[in-house]
Amino acid sequence: MKTKKLASVPTIKRLPLYLQIVENAHKEGKEFISGTIIAEELELEPIQVRKDLAITGIVGRPRIGFPVAQLITCIHEFLLWDKEHSAIVVGAGSLGSALMGYDELKKRGMRIQAAFDSDPAKIGRTINGVPVFAMNDIAQEASRLGSELAILTVPPDVAQTVAEQLTSAGIYAIWNFTNTKLKLDEDIVVQREDLSSGYAMLSVRMKLRLNQT
Amino acid sequence: MKTKKLASVPTIKRLPLYLQIVENAHKEGKEFISGTIIAEELELEPIQVRKDLAITGIVGRPRIGFPVAQLITCIHEFLLWDKEHSAIVVGAGSLGSALMGYDELKKRGMRIQAAFDSDPAKIGRTINGVPVFAMNDIAQEASRLGSELAILTVPPDVAQTVAEQLTSAGIYAIWNFTNTKLKLDEDIVVQREDLSSGYAMLSVRMKLRLNQT
Incomplete structure (x- = not known):
């Protein structure tokens, strides 16, 4: 699926950071929070914060800021985090x-x-409150549970085969933590999570620092 | 630390994906790989791939592509992945x-x-080949080992305190997996890894798909 019609990727990725700050403000009993305060907290430009938050439909008040409770609702609704995702x-x-x-x-x-x-040693057990089934039961269990989303953390060499089983079982979104580029139907949402990308950023910034000092 | 003098962030984050494809081509015995092939594999535009790879200093040959072995070296050197990072x-x-x-x-x-x-149950044990020490020993051990980098996966409420201990012990880079914005000296490299950002992207794309079907 191409990313057409999507709001800017960096904007969407910043929304959870905003949400966290606004929720903290809410806990502290604040009714309003300004874009400038949020920007300072995250070391962003205030104009960027206001532009980002506008995509959620929130309207700020001049010189007062955004209503905290409503902003939390708007971000949740925009991200569909007000609904359950079965995974x-x-x-x-x-x-x-x-x-x-x-x-x-x-x-x-x-x-x-x-x-x-x-792994037979894991099957039938519970990990962090989640029951573990045999790999062979994916089709049956995922259909029975009506799962929408699969978090894929299998070894890279089986990732493609497993992903195909998942989509056959009715899963339409895959959060792919494997190191494999999945080739699936266009209407399957695949979100790749690549820790190497973060490590690349970290490495380049460490190099710059070493060069500066 | 501000991101001044940094190559474009999306470019750096794509380099590990390119590296993986080029390494596969190397394993298959290929001597050259074209930007177009890489672009197809990752569903990017060829012009984007060529622009990204140019920052590593690699020079492609018209109609032949990039020399595979040299491209691997260039990406490694650019990311400083040819050196060890002690963590x-x-x-x-x-x-x-x-x-x-x-x-x-x-x-x-x-x-x-x-x-x-x-956790006393973990201290003195080995996890995935790595020895586990008591939290109180950070200063002593990190100095002794000469560690450069810390991967921070503590609970959010202690993240700031622990991060300060780390920088006192000579750590100058933190890969921050906690949900906490760290406030540290400007010359400390902090790379935040936020799984919620990936989940936000996934959720928005699931929403778009639901709206389309």
Whole structure:
């Protein structure tokens, strides 16, 4: 699926950061928060923050800022985080297990219903509250549970085969933590999560710092 | 640290994807690879690929493409992945453990020397080949090991305090997997890794798909 009709990618990726700051303001009992305050917190330009937040439909008040409670609702609705996303984890290794226990995802509507692994020692057990099934049961269980989304953390060499099984079972979105470019039908949403990209950024910035000092 | 003097962030983040494709071509015995082939594989525009790769200093040959072995070297050198980065993991929970066992990072020069945790059940043990020390030993051990980089996977409420301890111990770069905006000296490199951003992208794309069908 091409990213047509999508708001700017960097804007969408910043929304969770805004959300966190605005939720903290809410906890502190604040009714309004200015774009300038949010910008300072995140080291962004205020104009950028206002532009980003505008895509959620929120309207700020001049010299007062954004209404906190409403801004939280607007971001949630824009991201569809006001709804539940039913998910399965495929590959119950350490990364898969980490994601099953990741509270931030739970808070944002993700409901991990089941995990799948080929290791007999894991099958039938529960990891972070999530029951682990055999890899062979994916089709049956994912259909039964009506899962929408699969978090894929299997070894790269089986990623494509497993992904095809998932889409056959009715899964239409894959959060791909494997190192493999999946080739699937255009109407399947595949979001690739690549820790190497973050490491690349970190490395370049470490190099720049070394060159500067 | 501001991102001044940095090549474009999206460009840097794409370099690991290019590297993976070029390494596969190398394994298959190919001597040259064209920008168009790389672009097709990643669903990018060829002009984008050529522009991105140019920052590494590689020079392609018209109608033949890039020399594969040399391109691998150029990307490695640009990312400083030809050198070792000595690292510690702070917070040996499931995410920290997953990162300790993540081969992709090892392949890219990261040497995880030690992990730190406050859980007595983990201290003194080895996780994925990495020895786990007590949290209180960070200053001593990080100095002794000469670690450059810390991977921070502690709970958010202690992230700031721990980060300050790390910088006191000589760590100058932090890969921050916590949900906390760290406030540190300008010369400390902090790279934030936010899984919520990926989830936000995924959610918006799932929403668009639902609206389209």
